[in-house]
Amino acid sequence: MLNPSMTYLNHGSFGARVESVFKFQAALKRELEFSPVDFLDRQRSRLEEARQVVASFLGADLEGFGFVDNATTGVGCVLNSITFNSGDEILTTNLVYNGVRQLLNRIADDVGCSYRETAIDLPVQSSDEIYHRITESIKPATKLVVIDHVASSSSLIFPAEEIVQFCKEKGVLVLVDGAHAPGMLNLDVESVGADWYVGNLHKWVCAPLGAGFVWAAQDHRDSTHPMTVSHLYGQGFAREFDWQGTKDITPWLAAAKAVQWGDEIGWERIRKHNHSLATWMQQSLVEAWNVEPLSPLDGSMLGNMATVLLPFGHPNTMPACLALRDEIYNKFQIEVPIFELQGKGAVRVSAQLYSREIHLKQLITAIS
Numbered sequence: 001m002l003n004p005s006m007t008y009l010n011h012g013s014f015g016a017r018v019e020s021v022f023k024f025q026a027a028l029k030r031e032l033e034f035s036p037v038d039f040l041d042r043q044r045s046r047l048e049e050a051r052q053v054v055a056s057f058l059g060a061d062l063e064g065f066g067f068v069d070n071a072t073t074g075v076g077c078v079l080n081s082i083t084f085n086s087g088d089e090i091l092t093t094n095l096v097y098n099g100v101r102q103l104l105n106r107i108a109d110d111v112g113c114s115y116r117e118t119a120i121d122l123p124v125q126s127s128d129e130i131y132h133r134i135t136e137s138i139k140p141a142t143k144l145v146v147i148d149h150v151a152s153s154s155s156l157i158f159p160a161e162e163i164v165q166f167c168k169e170k171g172v173l174v175l176v177d178g179a180h181a182p183g184m185l186n187l188d189v190e191s192v193g194a195d196w197y198v199g200n201l202h203k204w205v206c207a208p209l210g211a212g213f214v215w216a217a218q219d220h221r222d223s224t225h226p227m228t229v230s231h232l233y234g235q236g237f238a239r240e241f242d243w244q245g246t247k248d249i250t251p252w253l254a255a256a257k258a259v260q261w262g263d264e265i266g267w268e269r270i271r272k273h274n275h276s277l278a279t280w281m282q283q284s285l286v287e288a289w290n291v292e293p294l295s296p297l298d299g300s301m302l303g304n305m306a307t308v309l310l311p312f313g314h315p316n317t318m319p320a321c322l323a324l325r326d327e328i329y330n331k332f333q334i335e336v337p338i339f340e341l342q343g344k345g346a347v348r349v350s351a352q353l354y355s356r357e358i359h360l361k362q363l364i365t366a367i368s
C-alpha cells in the first residue's frame with residue numbers, strides 16, 4: 001500500500017501493509033461497529049481461531065501465547081512479572097533497542113537493582129563472537145539476560161538458541177526480544193527455549209499495526225500477566241491476554257490473515273528472496289561507498305536488513321544523521337533510517353517483496 005513514488009528502504013521500522021489484509025481488517029472493523037457487543041463479547045471464537053493460526057505459524061503452544069499491541073508492551077509484561085532484588089543484575093548488550101533499554105532502566109531504577117550492557121563492538125566476524133561476548137559477561141548476580149533475536153540498529157542475528165541454552169545451564173532467566181523475527185527468520189519460538197519471547201507481527205508479517213505477542217515458558221505462565229489486567233485474571237495465561245479491557249482486536253484477527261497471505265506465496269520463498277536481496281544490498285553499498293562491512297559479506301549474520309557505514313566525510317552524530325535522513329527524504333523521496341552507531345554514521349536498508357535493485361541504486365546516487 002506504499003506510495004509508489006517513494007523509495008521505501010525502511011520496512012524494518014513499521015513494516016508495510018498488504019492491500020488484501022488491510023481490506024480484511026477494514027471489513028472486520030465495519031462488522032465490529034455494526035454490532036459491537038456481539039463482535040467483542042459473543043464472537044470470541046474469532047480470537048481463538050486467530051490465536052491458533054498465528055501461534056502455530058510461530059511455533060508457540062497456545063497456552064503460552066498472548067496477543068499484545070507491540071513488542072514494547074510484551075517486554076513490559078515480562079519485566080513486571082519478575083521479582084528483582086537490589087543485589088540482582090539485568091544484563092543486555094549495547095545493541096539493545098533503545099525503547100527496551102529505557103524499560104530496563106526504569107525497572108532497575110524502581111527496584112534498585114543494577115543494569116549493565118555488555119559491549120558488542122562492530123564489526124563482528126561471526127555469531128560466536130556475539131555468543132562469547134554475552135555468555136562471558138554473565139556474573140553470579142545476573143538474574144535476567146535480555147537479548148535481541150535480530151538486533152535493530154545493527155541488523156545482526158544473534159545466536160539466540162545457544163545463548164539461551166547457556167543461560168539455562170547457569171540458572172539465569174532469558175527474555176528474547178524477537179521484534180523483527182516473525183516473517184524474517186524461520187522461527188520456532190518453543191525451540192528457542194527462552195523463558196519469555198516477545199515479537200511483532202506488524203513488521204515482517206505485514207500484519208496491521210498493533211499486532212505483537214508474548215510467549216512464556218510453562219514455569220512463568222502463572223506469574224506473567226498483561227500490562228492491563230482485567231476480568232480474566234487468574235484464568236490462565238492465554239485467557240488473561242484475550243481480554244485486556246475494551247479494545248479494537250481487529251489487528252490481531254487480521255494478523256492471521258497476514259500469515260495466510262504469506263502462506264500463499266510461501267514464507268520460505270519470501271524469506272529467501274528478502275535475505276538474498278539484503279545480502280546483495282550490503283555488498284553493493286560496501287563496495288559503492290568503500291567502507292568496512294559491519295558483518296560478513298556473505299550475509300550469514302543477516303536476515304532481511306543490512307546496516308552499512310556511511311561513506312567517509314558524512315555525518316557521525318545522531319542529530320546530523322537524522323538531518324541527513326530528512327534531507328534524503330525531502331529531496332529524493334527515499335525513506336531510509338540513518339543514525340549514529342558506535343560513533344559512526346550508518347544506514348539500515350530493508351529488503352521486502354516490493355524492494356527493487358533500482359531503489360538501492362537511487363540511494364547510492366543520493367549519498368555518495
Ligand SMILES: Cc1ncc(COP(=O)(O)O)c(C=O)c1O
Nearest residue numbers: 070071072097148152177179200
Ligand atoms: C529489537 C526491537 N525491539 C523492540 C522494538 C519495539 O517494537 P514496537 O515499537 O512495535 O513495540 C523494536 C522496534 O523496531 C525493535 O527493533
